[in-house]
Amino acid sequence: MRTAPKYQGMVVVVTGARKGLGRILADHFLDEGARVVGMSRGEASITHARYEHHAVDVGDDGAVRALFAKLARSHGTVEVVVNNAAVATSIHAMLMPASRAEEMVRTNFLGGFYVSREAAKLMRKGKFGRIINIGSMMATLEPIGASVYAATKAASMTLTAVLAKEFAGYGITVNTLALTALETDMLDQLPREKVDEVVAGLPIPRLATPDDIFNVVDFFASPQSSYITAQTVFLGGVHS
């Protein structure tokens, strides 16, 4: 017998929802009954009665503010936010173009901050919120070529810890799921032999699956996880 959908009646925001993990998560939340608000720089790739898409760059503070002002009018609140939007450039630091470095800081770090800040303003009224940041094993494995990307993910973990304190009084939890490699187009942006080398060195040497990710996301998002905040869960046996 199928159990009741986990996210029935909830509004879930997923950034970077057009493709890759964001798309996978948006589909998961839809399957579990949520009304999903997807954000990405590109147009929608999902058509569903409970899905709405907004072509917004999370690194654009004004655009993020405007979107959440709109969501306040249309939905009143949001219950869950997954800060997934990210870009990656893997290249030796001496060769890293400033534009790529700045884009990673803006999207991977500031984007998560802007979205969390605006979401928390809506969540606090309902005294309930779940903010889930998608981190990376890169933050702790610190591989060559990932200088800025790894740093943005490490910064995101620190951001998680501070926001968890600031938002705790409003019933909002903030946690990070630090991924190992998942078979998505993000992986295609990195040298495959490097990825294979990193995966081979993991305590559980395989790629992550969507179910590995849903397991932790559902745990963080659960109403029963009200006493779980400021945490980072690494997949695959990676640890800080």
Add this chain to the structure above:
Amino acid sequence: MITTDVVDTIIFRALEALNAERDPEDQIAVSSATSLFGVDAALDSLEFVSLITDVEASLNLDHGLEISLADDRAMARPQSPYATVETLRDYILEIAEET
């Protein structure tokens, strides 16, 4: 155009919401002179955050004004626009006029 009275009402309502969470003997004075921010503030830091976000939300939802009260301009002013209800109201009117 939003008026002085309307903005005062929005801020007063936000202060009353804070008072609803406080003990009867520990109520914040609801007046134009109420100190919101700084050493003499009648609000603690979390209440100040709630006040600003409540006022922003009301301006957005009730009056269609998408205004950020915590922008660079507010932070850079030698006289904080958050000092009292009156300075906050004047600041809101000033930026509302520009939108």
